[in-house]
Amino acid sequence: MVSRETDTFLSAEQAAHVKERANWIRRQALLMAHRAGQGHPGGDMSAADILATLYFGVMRIDPAVPDAPGRDRFVMSKGHCTGALYSALARAGFFPVEELKTYLQPGSRLNGHPNRTYLPGVETNTGPLGHGLPVAVGIAVAGQIDAADYHVFALTGDGELQEGSMWEAAMFAGHRRLGNLTAIVDRNGLQQGATTEDTNALEPLADKWRAFGWEVAEVDGHDVAALLSVLAIPAVRRARPLCVIARTTKGRGVSFMENQAGWHHGTPSDAQLAQALAELDAELQA
């Protein structure tokens, strides 16, 4: 359980702690995709630092009481990146790390997209895009009505922002001035088939969120110290919801996956897995 008070005192030690876990999440996600013969490794690598920052540096959660009313909530709006999400949940203690080996196996709780009725720590079932942010907004409205002090985080894909329901939710969150809500956009610039800008352009993205009544912060989504400082919640509530546009690289940390749309889906071969793990080892040593 992370104490929010300490979050304002960022230290190199804390960043190192989060970085080690992000590296571990990447390794696990690759092992899971390799073992399962499928997965979404590009997005897993892209989101790993954000997830590690939230689970190991920011959120007040207690895996022993996963449905505690006062818990911070994390909603995985980009529900396909379960390699990274399940690794973060397992490392945080919501279920045994050993269970990651069952990813996508028949009958496993580790479904291709997260299911709250199977797995503690999952707040809502996602997978179809455009669902997580509206649910996160609803949780934040409940917190606002109750003057509760929990915070709601939603991680969205950037391609996902082509779904109209995301903007319905964004508009309403701005209207309600949901200071207890943070949306993080995993802005890796790639969707399944091509770049977002070639498909249905999102830019100027920060302006869009501001126009919908949000504060916007733009950070390097792989700079853990930067993520920690922007996601750690100030003692005084924000007057508006916060959108963190996290500039990321799809496939980050694995040289041959970086910025390759083809690794949205994909399975590393034995040789590719070995190379990827070696690169992640080297990063950890660096």
Place this chain on the structure above:
Amino acid sequence: MSAAVPATGMFDCRNAYVETLEALAGEDSRIVAVVNDSIGSSKLGKFHERFPERLINVGIAEQNMVGVGAGLANGGKVPFVSGAACFLTGRALEQIKADCAYSNANVKLCGISSGVAYGELGATHHSIEDLAWLRAMKGLTIIVPSDPWETAEAIRWAAAHQGPVFIRISRMPVPALPRPADARFEIGKAELLRDGGDVAVVTCGTLVHHALAAADILAAEGIEARVLNMATIAPFDVEAVVAAAGTGGIVTAEEHVVRGGLGGAVAECVVAERPVPVRILGFPGFLPTGSAEWLMEQHGLSAAGIAQAARDLVARRG
């Protein structure tokens, strides 16, 4: 049991809905209402006055409305998400599936002015496919109340139940149905409103009083019709329908297309357990403009229409 439909006057079930919801909200601070600019059409104006903080109006945005409902449930609220049934179910179908049914979220979806209540406005505003869409989703309880008493009971049951519920609330005037003083609303159980051994009429919602009137017509001709009020469409009372099949034939009547609704549920059940002829009364598809009453009469959704279908079934049997 009495077959007569008493002269009780006619009621708009939305009133029973909001009066019950207000009473419950007064007792339970977790209850909130979520609307899509539908305070007026859902008759939630008084609720809004009494509980201004607890009425969440997302504007004209049904997908967000249902997602927000699921989020409110996650935050410990008991949300009653109210909107015109045609938009609530059609526009937000995937949210109902993923965020509510599949997530087993504690959301109460209230489809207002269901069926052909908005007759003249045309097929975009008719909600006559909703039961087929929703019935396919495991885990979603579906209730189609027939009168003010049953509407109030359904709302009370839904508020106490942990899990997703869809309630179809009509604005079509219906009488208060004749029931014994100790009548109880039982989820998942058909209500036997009239016993009879020659034919069975299985119905729900705005058609129940027409079915009782049809049974009167038939009784005058010597045909004893059993009338089952199937207020719960899911989970479905298979046992009552199998028993009804024992009469030799079933007529179903509903404010819905003839595919996939109550008639579909009855047919699935009968064909597997006790095959008998089933006549499904409902709408063929997209309907022309016209009043709700006219549309229903045109498609046999009346006492005369139900009686005729029952007569045909009995005659066919010889």
